[in-house]
Amino acid sequence: QVQLVESGGGLVQAGGSLRLSCAASGRTFSRNAMAWFRQAPGKEREFVTAINWNGDTTDYADSVKGRFTISRDNAKNTLYLQMYSLKPDDTAVYYCAASASGANLYRSAGIYPYWGQGTQVTVSS
Numbered sequence: 001q002v003q004l005v006e007s008g009g010g011l012v013q014a015g016g017s018l019r020l021s022c023a024a025s026g027r028t029f030s031r032n033a034m035a036w037f038r039q040a041p042g043k044e045r046e047f048v049t050a051i052n053w054n055g056d057t058t059d060y061a062d063s064v065k066g067r068f069t070i071s072r073d074n075a076k077n078t079l080y081l082q083m084y085s086l087k088p089d090d091t092a093v094y095y096c097a098a099s100a101s102g103a104n105l106y107r108s109a110g111i112y113p114y115w116g117q118g119t120q121v122t123v124s125s
Contacts, residue, residue: 002026002098002114009094009119016086016123022079022096022116030054030074033099036081037109038092038121045095045109049081053102061107063089086123093118 008020020036035050049060049070058070069082079096097112099105106112 002029002032004096004098004114004116006094006096006116006119009121011122011124012086014087014123014125017082017084018086018121019083020081020094020096020119020121022081024077024079024098029077029098031102032114033101033103033105034070034072034079035097035099035106035112036070036079036094037097038090038094039118040092043092047107047109048094050099050105050107051079052105057103057105059105059107083121086121088123088125091121091123093120 003025005023033052036048037045038048039045051058051070055072067085071080095118096116098114099112
């Protein structure tokens with residue numbers, strides 16, 4: 001089992017920045033590929049970004065490429081999402097997820113067995 005707890009969400013003006021964190025406990029964090037997803041009201045959960053077990057491979061949705069950066073600190077069992085140039089369309093609940101795979105990155109939410117409870121990000125115009 002992997003337990004995940006997100007933090008760092010909040011209200012920010014368009015053009016601003018936020019950094020989300022996801023603290024992991026349980027199974028060895030460093031063995032898992034990790035991802036961020038988000039879900040806006042009335043919409044399906046969508047892939048944002050993913051990172052492999054050691055951080056040397058990442059994947060980004062086109063909508064956030066160049067604005068968001070995923071990273072991890074395996075010594076601290078923590079996953080991060082640095083978000084810049086935020087837009088109102090980025091408003092959503094952001095979830096971190098852990099994969100059973102270490103190396104492969106997936107964009108499908110169904111692949112990930114472990115999820116946090118989510119943190120709200122609201123971007124005002």
